[in-house]
Amino acid sequence: MKKIATKVIHDGYTPEPLAGCVSPPVYLSTTYIQDGVGNFKDHDYCRTSHPNRNMVEDNISSLEQAYGTAGFSSGMAAISTLILTLKANDHVIVSGNVYGGTYRVFTKVFEKFDIKFSFVDTTDLKNLETAILENTKLIYIETPTNPLMDITDIRKVADLAHSKNIKLCVDNTFMTPIFQKPITLGADYVIHSATKYLGGHSDVLGGFLSCSNKEDLEEVRFVQNSCGAVLSAFDSWLILRGIKTLSVRMLAHQQNAIKVADFLESHDKVSKVFYSGLKSHFNYEIGLSQTSGFGGMLSFELKSGTPENFLKSLKIFTLAESLGAVESLVSVPALMTHASVPKEQREILGIADGLIRLSVGIEDVEDILEDLKLAIDQA
Ligand SMILES: *Cc1c(COP(=O)(O)O)cnc(C)c1O
Numbered sequence: 001m002k003k004i005a006t007k008v009i010h011d012g013y014t015p016e017p018l019a020g021c022v023s024p025p026v027y028l029s030t031t032y033i034q035d036g037v038g039n040f041k042d043h044d045y046c047r048t049s050h051p052n053r054n055m056v057e058d059n060i061s062s063l064e065q066a067y068g069t070a071g072f073s074s075g076m077a078a079i080s081t082l083i084l085t086l087k088a089n090d091h092v093i094v095s096g097n098v099y100g101g102t103y104r105v106f107t108k109v110f111e112k113f114d115i116k117f118s119f120v121d122t123t124d125l126k127n128l129e130t131a132i133l134e135n136t137k138l139i140y141i142e143t144p145t146n147p148l149m150d151i152t153d154i155r156k157v158a159d160l161a162h163s164k165n166i167k168l169c170v171d172n173t174f175m176t177p178i179f180q181k182p183i184t185l186g187a188d189y190v191i192h193s194a195t196k197y198l199g200g201h202s203d204v205l206g207g208f209l210s211c212s213n214k215e216d217l218e219e220v221r222f223v224q225n226s227c228g229a230v231l232s233a234f235d236s237w238l239i240l241r242g243i244k245t246l247s248v249r250m251l252a253h254q255q256n257a258i259k260v261a262d263f264l265e266s267h268d269k270v271s272k273v274f275y276s277g278l279k280s281h282f283n284y285e286i287g288l289s290q291t292s293g294f295g296g297m298l299s300f301e302l303k304s305g306t307p308e309n310f311l312k313s314l315k316i317f318t319l320a321e322s323l324g325a326v327e328s329l330v331s332v333p334a335l336m337t338h339a340s341v342p343k344e345q346r347e348i349l350g351i352a353d354g355l356i357r358l359s360v361g362i363e364d365v366e367d368i369l370e371d372l373k374l375a376i377d378q379a
Pocket of ligand 1: 074075077099101102142146171173174193194195196205206207
């Protein structure tokens with residue numbers, strides 16, 4: 001089988017015979033000619049499928065070793081569509097510190113339709129065992145989690161889920177298939193916010209839901225086509241282009257993040273560092289057993305000072321939501337990504353008001369370290 005650094009560049013598109021374009025054209029057509037009623041070549045209407053979306057879906061399926069993939073207009077659209085395959089009174093178990101938007105759509109939107117959610121610390125299998133109910137249909141995890149980088153053992157959770165006829169979904173946004181392929185570890189579904197590392201340049205919103213088998217894919221495609229939150233032609237094109245450099249970008253992000261984590265851990269003004277690549281991480285060994293890398297996301301807390309003062313002097317890091325692009329970004333989860341999670345819940349999860357999250361970019365690491373050093377001095 002081809003290696004992943006080759007697949008990111010080649011899979012999903014081969015230069016088409018018409019003009020021989022090495023880079024794929026953008027197919028903007030919304031509808032397709034029928035040679036007699038219902039007799040069309042590959043596509044009939046663009047909500048159902050279109051060439052650019054198929055290319056990037058095929059590319060992701062190859063990278064994730066999935067049966068198939070559906071491309072959505074955002075990560076949240078992919079997550080929502082997965083939940084729409086369930087029905088009232090179904091129960092879902094969710095990793096405690098999932099992405100704030102995921103927590104919000106589950107509790108504020110889907111609970112209204114009587115789908116039930118339990119949020120538990122999935123790093124401990126015992127919590128999952130006790131949370132499973134008769135009507136549990138799905139376990140939904142992030143590993144590593146955002147922003148505390150908790151690691152859940154995907155193989156063990158998949159075994160437990162399948163022994164009870166429950167499906168497992170892993171949000172793989174942070175690791176990307178370069179470092180982690182949940183379906184090969186037993187997951188049934190993989191979610192991506194392509195807005196992050198897959199796109200990689202802070203210029204495209206998109207999401208994917210990959211499935212391990214035909215039946216699940218058909219169900220997802222049916223709901224997607226019915227509800228309509230699909231990925232556009234140009235956004236498909238941009239994401240496919242972004243993925244071409246995914247392999248080199250992820251290695252560069254990680255190389256810088258390891259140096260940043262080491263720097264922070266040895267800094268006397270820093271009290272805690274959360275990075276799955278540190279030997280001090282409580283689940284370092286499980287991380288090693290299921291990932292081939294640690295990625296570029298990390299969080300930390302200062303012993304004293306405030307995030308506001310820390311943020312003031314930063315020049316390389318940009319204060320902004322989002323993550324996973326070439327430029328370094330900084331955020332304060334309690335005030336930004338996790339503002340929709342109530343304070344009491346944040347405290348239970350361990351998301352302190354002073355927690356600072358870094359999306360380490362691929363600038364020169366010396367500039368990154370210098371920027372952090374000065375900002376910590378001013379905090
Ligand atoms: C950003 C993000 C999402 C939501 O994706 P959008 O593309 O912003 O809709 C879901 N999960 C994780 C882990 C994310 O970081």
